[in-house]
Amino acid sequence: MSATAGPIRRKRTAGARLFGPPAAHPYLLIAPAVVLVAVFLLYPVLSVFWESLQHHNLTRPLDDGFAGLDNYRKMLSDGLFWRSLRFTGQWVVVEVGLQFALGLALALVLNRTFVARGMARALAFSPWAVSGILTTTIWLLLYNPTTGVGHYLASMGIGEYGTSLLSDPGTSFWALVIAELWKGIPFFAILILADLQSVPTELYEAADVDGAGVLQKFRAVTWSHIRKAVVVATLLRAVWEFNNVDLLYTMTAGGPANSTTTLPLYVAQTAIHGQNFGYGSALTVAAFLVLTFASLVYLRISKTNFEEGK
Amino acid sequence: MKRQHNQAVALSTTGLPRRGFLRTAAGIGVAAGLGSTLSACGGSGGSGGTVTLHLWDTDTRPERTANLRKLISMFEAKNPGIRINYLGLPTDQYMQKINTAIATRSTPDLLTPKASDIAALVAQKALAPLDDRLKAAGLEQQISPQMLKSSRAAAPDGKLYLTPATSLADVIYYRADWFKQANLKPPATWADFDAAARRLTNASAGRFGYTLRGGNGFFAQLVEMVYPRAGVSTFYRADGTCTLDDPAVISACEAYVALFGKQTARSDLTADFKAMVAQFGKGGAGMLSHSVGSYPNHVAALGADKVGVVAPFPATGHQVLTGWMTTGFAMFKASKHQDAAWKFLAYTMEQEGNSFWAQKSGYLPGNKAVAQEKWVTENKALKAAMDASSAPGAVTLEQPYYLPEFSTITTTDLLPQWQKVLQGGLSSRDFLTAAAASLTKAKSKYGKEHG
Secondary structure (H helix, E strand, O other): OOOOOOOOOOOOOHHHHHHOOHHHHHHHHHHHHHHHHHHHHHHHHHHHHHHOOEEOEOOOHHHOEEOOOHHHHHHHOOHHHHHHHHHHHHHHHHHHHHHHHHHHHHHHHHOOOOOOHHHHHHHHHHHHHOOHHHHHHHHHHHHOOOOOHHHHHHHOOOOOOOOOHHHOOOOHHHHHHHHHHHHHHHHHHHHHHHHHOOOOHHHHHHHHHOOOOHHHHHHHHHHHHHHHHHHHHHHHHHHHHHOOOHHHHHHOOOOOOOOOOOHHHHHHHHHHHOOEHHHHHHHHHHHHHHHHHHHHHHHHHHHHHHHHHO | OHHHHHHHHHHHHHOOOHHHHHHHHHHHHHHHHHHHHHHHOOOOEEEOOEEEEEEEEOOOOHHHHHHHHHHHHHHHHHOOOEEEEEEEOOOOOHHHHHHHHHHOOOOOOEEOOEHHHHHHHHHOOOEOOOHHHHHHOOOHHHEOHHHHHHHHHOOOOOOOOOOOOEEOOEEEEEEHHHHHHOOOOOOOOHHHHHHHHHHHOEHHHOEEOOEOOOOOOHHHHHHHHHHHHHOOOOOEOOOOOEHHHOHHHHHHHHHHHOOOOOOOOHHHHHOOHHHHHHHHHOOOEOEEEEEHHHHHHHHHHHOHHHEEEEOOOOOOOOOEEOOOOEEOOEEEOOOOOHHHHHHHHHHHHOHHHHHHHHHHHOOEEOEHHHHOOHHHHHOHHHHHHHHHHOOOOOEEOOOOOOOOOHHHHHHHHHHHHHHHHHHOOOOHHHHHHHHHHHHHHHHHHHHHHOO
């Protein structure tokens, strides 16, 4: 074949006719993923933004139409929106903080060597394997005023009959916190324990030689190893707790008297029960923006800490 | 390296094959969309001369489901060319599923809605009117006029969408054995009721005179305990304003609220149907207000001899009947087999089907001949409701289920305020005045929209 020969004219095969020129192949290969993302992620997100600009209430079909920013104006003057936002912040901070602290303590205990450690680990992690609806059912039965723990305590002279932690606005928050902790602590414990097991024992031995105490060993060796896992776990858990609906909805449905209504629960009440999809979408957009902002701030702070810790 | 170069040349010479890419992507998208639509669609079908109907049930208590399946099999035995597929929807989320089906045009043929659901479904033009078919089948004369009227009143346009197969009615259940032990006669007046609630309460032993519904569904019990006591028999005055702010209603509500925490458990602040029934059945409460439909639950928990039933008492000479809400079946407008679907609807109103369904449900039958059957008078709850309805001057309080916003106002909007009232953070007067204003506004708006 000489260099001066004319361009090679390849015969178009059936495959080439079907899939077009080779330059198109990369696009064809990613097309299914692009379509799936567009259909199942992009479209729903954009449709919520669009819906938030509409009056769309199934019980008031004659009022339906373009609302502009009406739903957002209404939201700014809606006392329950601000109250639910504050309660959501309280819920996330208390839940994630306690889950982390107790999960870390549990992981440190389970990382030590003792008799029946395997059994103890299995028992400690089992709540994480229980489904959300089962968790709420277990705790609803425990808190039940007729058949629950309170009833039996009252029969022993402790407390009063006919009371329930979930029915008292003064105690309902902590009753929910305890139920969610039962399921959430193992999540942190599993992640932290996995990281703890990768810490070289030589480091602890070196620290012992240097005369480091328990707290010094924890700060210099343990914490520096598990810090990244803690950041990821905390962020994930904060997002999940922000969006927690199953436990809160099943146990109190936001009550009594809206005292345990989080923002996602308010969205569910507005859109599903109230059938007001326009306002419900505006609340969803607000939740989306709050969550995105909080995540960015958290990651920024964590990144700064990592860089300082290098 | 050479291949990469060749590809780069190819890209630069031929340009991006955007049109082909977009065409292919669109094709995949359409195929995926069609696939999901087809798989989600629950349309009826027919093969070999058999029509298959789809029925969605909104109340999926196990015993009710078994009874409904039996009713379907009885119907199928009489109509060999028709099959009915039963699908139970989650009781607390069924409207969400139905709304999704309406939006995606994948509704079934038949539904078991409540009267309070009809307005929202009719607003979406989802249901088929049944008036002409009822008349043509000659069924109108066989059905209780009161239930027929109540069924029609549930729709914004006054048409019949919900078959008046059965009806609920409010009653007060009491522990007959506790009354006997305390030498009390069954309550016959509101004064008797209040005295019994006080007498039966022994908080230190875990016994309360009454269980009050403070949680989900509270409005039905509020109306049952307040309107008959106030002697007010209409929900709206002639000028279209709501009677919830009537002084007699406010006074009756204050008496009702006064029970909370004294003659009731404090946990009643969030009590829903299940919590109330559990308290009554486990010996925690001596009296309970609910519809006739829960009678079988109480008998199963306590035994028939321990369950007494009375209707809410007349206050000012005339009996106000509450909770007379029709429950039945409806047909979707989009059904392709409306004739077959109507056959099933008719069967639930004819004597055989109606007798079975009403008896097994524990509801008042819509068929007049069935209402004369022996089992109706043997059911204490049905007997109490029927006796009350036949009292001289008895008037049925019709609640405005036809208002599309009624359900949202009386559930989502008012529940937190009601719980504030029970906790003492809001007065009965302020609560009822605000509720009346809200319902008056809803009716006024409805009036303007519907002429």
